[in-house]
Structure formats: structure tokens, C-alpha cells
Amino acid sequence: MASGFFALLDDISALVKASAASLDDVPTQVAKTTGKVSGIVIDDTAVTPKYVVGLDPSRELSIIYRIAKKSLINKIFILSPAALLLGYFAPWAITPILMLGGAYLCFEGYEKVHSMFSKHHDEQAESEQLQEITPEELEQERVAGAVRTDIILSAEIIAIAYSQVADQPIINQIVVMLAVAVFITVAVYGFVGLLVKADDIGVHLAQDKYHPAVQKLGRGIVKFMPHFLRILGYVGTAAMLWVGAEIIAHGIPFTAHLLHDLEQALAHIPAVAWLAKALACAIGGLMIGFVVEKLVLLFKKVFSKQK
Template identity: 45%
Template sequence: MADGDPVSGLFALLDDVAALVRLTTSSLDDVAGAAGRAGAKAAGVVVDDAAVTPRYVQGLKPERELSIIWRITKGSLRNKLLIILPVILLLSQFVPWLLTPILMIGGAYLCYEGAEKIWEKLAGHEADPSEREDAAATDPAEHEKTVVSGAVRTDFILSAEIMVIALNEVASEGLVSRAIILAVVAVAITALVYGVVALIVKMDDAGLALAKRNSGAVSAFGRGLVRAMPIVLSVLSTVGIAAMVWVGGHILLVGVDELGFHPPYAFVHHLEVLVADATGALGGFLGWLTNTVGSAIVGLVVGAIIVAVMHVIPKRKKQAERA
């Protein structure tokens, strides 16, 4: 055919389109693979996030639980996509050395919040469920606002940890690729965490529905589910508090190591390796558990110091002044 033939031009255009589609598909596969690897690296913090959140909806009316979780979900997405993602991208591009100190501040806050909850339980200052219900009945909108803001504030720290871990996994990618991969991680992890949380907190409603079925076995299973859910939520609440102390302590341990002070992290890591090597088939799990306990001890100590500064010392000063 002669040059300029419209048919040959059309085939050339289709070849270009096909090549572009192949390139786009390859790029999407690369993004999906990198997002999967980055998300897997952050799996430990994702579990912590899922464990922390259910305690925020305890004591609320069942019909409001999903609404509250949805508001927390939206707050979590805003945290990740509108605040954390742009900030860590800019910092990683221009002042990467600032990421660790900022993350350590967040870790110290997690230690404080976890230690504060423990102190409230031990000192008997924790509000009982009837007090929470009274507060919700007095001003439900304000109570829900307080619940959501507290959950989103804690989520911010956990989300920052997730996003920084994911960023470290894709640090060699270009700026645009990093942004896309981290956005995919942010949306996927948020959907996973709060989807699981929604299932957990609505299990009792599912149990009630099953308990009304005519089948004896199904009805018995539903009643058992209803009886079990308060225990499950209580356990998750305790796990959530422990997770804040553990994750906060781990952030601080890793942070001081990256800043050049190696003994604390080296000691915990050395213990982890010793336990892992000495326990055979269970070595991987027990080594992880050793690292977790070490991180939790650090988090509890740091959190206790902050709680003392923020609560205990001022309270004793006021008592001394009154005396």
C-alpha cells in the first residue's frame, strides 16, 4: 500500500494502542505487586489497628455502631490520603531524616495512651458502661463525636506507622509510582481493617437473628454467639490497649536504633535470636513473641513516665496544696 493509506495508518494506530495497553497492564501488575509487598510488611500494625478500634464502640447503641465505624473509616482515609501520604512523600523526597523523629513522637503518644488506659483500670478511674451509656443518653451527638475523634486520633498514629513501613518497602520507586502504590495500600488496608471491625461488632446481631431460627442447632449456635460476643469484645479491648503499648515501644526501639543509639534495640534483637535458635520448630513464633514483649516493656515504661508527668504528679501536687 502507498504511504498515507488510511487503512495502514489505522493498523499502525491499533498497534500503538495495543502496545500502550500492554505497558499499562504491566505497570498495573507492578503497582499491585509492590502494594501487596508493602501491605504485607505492615501486617503487624494492621492487626493492631483492627484490635484497637472495637473498644471505641463498646457501650454504644447497636443501631449506631455501623454509623460510627463508617465515620471512623472516613477519618482514617482522610488521615492516610490527605495528610500522611503527601507529608511522607515530601519528607522522603526532600528531608528523609525527619521521618524517624516524627514517627517516634507518634510512638510515644501510643505508649502514653496505652499506659493511661492501664493506669485508669488499676486506679479505678475508668468509666463503667452505665456511665458511658448515661453520657450517650445525655448528649448522643456529642458523645459520638468524642468517640469518633478519639478513634481517628489513635488511627492517625497507627496509619502513619503503616504508611511509613509501606514507604520503606517501595523507597526505590519513582515519586509518582510511590504515590500510587501508597494510595492503593491506604485504601486496601483501611477497607480490610474496618470491614473486619464492622463484622466483629455486628456478630451479636447476627447471633440474635440465628437464635430466632426454627432449627435447634442454628438457634443454639446463635445464642452461643450472643453470649460470646461481650467476652470477645472485652478481649479485643484488652488486646487493643496492649497493642498500643507494643507498637509504640517498637517504634521507639527502632527509632533510636536508626538515630544511632543501638544498645536497646540490639539487646532485644539479641534475645529474639537466642530464643528463636533455642526453641526449634516454634523458634519463629517465640522469637517474635520475645521481640514483642521487649517492645511492650519499653512502651510501658515510656508510657508510665508520660502518664506520671501528665496525671499523677499534677494530681498529687493538687492534693498537697489542699492539705
């Protein structure tokens, strides 16, 4: 009896040691996963500031906090459990779902590009819209739009995180995915908050109480940030097209091989290989977005006739 009890204790001890050794790998797995999703993180950072541009400056941090909170909730309570369940019961469904999300990103990116080339009409429509809604409603609309875009990028992040630990024990999968969700959300939205408040920092540094060199730096920041945020908005639009098309391309063997061959052909010049891949995906994203828009318009027309 005693020997059986001690044998059980030995088994429990071995299990605890194995679990501890497995958890020791978590920081490495988190770092590896974060590196894999760095491109999507950059895209997320570039896309978000445009949702607070033009709103009350005193509300900027509050809006970013609301978006970040919803992003973290989505990652932890919706996307991570969904990835675990799909990975266990229906791993085949993950890729099609991500491809649908990629199509949405292409659609949204195409609409942004289209609005750039129909500026007068867009400004008139936006002016009419602003007359019809209150600042609070506009803020709600911006937050909802940011969350819709974020959930697609977050789904891709969580999917990649899961792919890195799919062969690991369940406790490792949970810990790594939660760690990645928290770290990336804090990093992205912390940096976005710094970006949108940089002009306020510049105004503070430009005060007479500081050294002339510091004042000059502050005035330079104030002048530079509007141009930088505008450029970042263009980068964010391009990122939607690029990431959306790349998600779809990786879900289709033929296009996945084409992208791989393109990278391999230019592998000796990494920067050119990256640029060529990004450009090819952005052009493909425009084409996909155009098709999706036509399908959406057709669906609306059919639906309105039925009503």
C-alpha cells in the same frame, strides 16, 4: 525532520513501555507492603472496637463508617503526601515524627492500664462524665479518640509503605501507597464492623424459623461476643504499648540492636521469639507511658500556674 520525528516517537514508546513494566510490579509491591504492616493492621483491628462498646447499637456501623472515612482521608490526603514530601526534602524527619507518635500510643496505653487498676475511681469519674455530656457528645468524643489513635497507626503504615517503594519511580510510589491505604482501611474497618455486629447476627440466627443447630450457633455467638470484645479490648491496649514502644525502639540504634539480638537468639522458635519481643515492647511501652504521663502532668501544672 521525519527521522527526528520518528526518533521522538521511539523515545516516547520506550518511555511508555518502561512505565508499563514498572507498573506491572505494583501488585507485588502492594502485597509485600501489606505483609510488612500486618502486625500494625492487627493492632488497629484490636484497638477500634472498644470505641463503640457501650454506645447505641443502632449507631455502631455509622460510627465505624465515620472513623473509617476519616482514616482513609488522613491516609490519602495528609499522610501519603506528607511521606512523599518528607522522603524527598527531609527524610531524616520521618523517624522522629513516628517516635513522637509511638510515645503518644504508649501514653494512651498506659492510661488504659492505669484505669484498670483504679477501677472504682475510674467508674466514678466516668459516671460523672456521662451525666455531664449527651449521647451525641459521647459519640463525638469516641470518634475523635479513635481517629487520634488511628492516625498514629496509619502514619506507621504509610511510612512502611513508603520505605518499600522509596527507590521506585514516583508514579509507583503514589499508586502503591494509595492502594495500600484503600485496601487496609477497607479490610480493617470491614472486619471491625463484622465484629461489633456479630451479636446481632447471632440474634438473627437464633430465631425459631431456623434449624435447631443454627439457633444453637446463634445463641452461642450472642453469649461469646461480649467476652470476646472485652478480651479484644485488652489486646488493643497491649497493642498500643507494644507498637508504640517498637516504633521508638526502632528509632534508636541501641534498642533496635537489642530487639534484633533478642529475635536472633530465639530465631529457632519463631513463636517464642515473637512473644518475647512483644512482651519486651509492652513492658517498655508501660515505662515510656508512665514517663510521658508525668511530663504531661508537669506541663499542665506549669501551664496552669502561668495562667
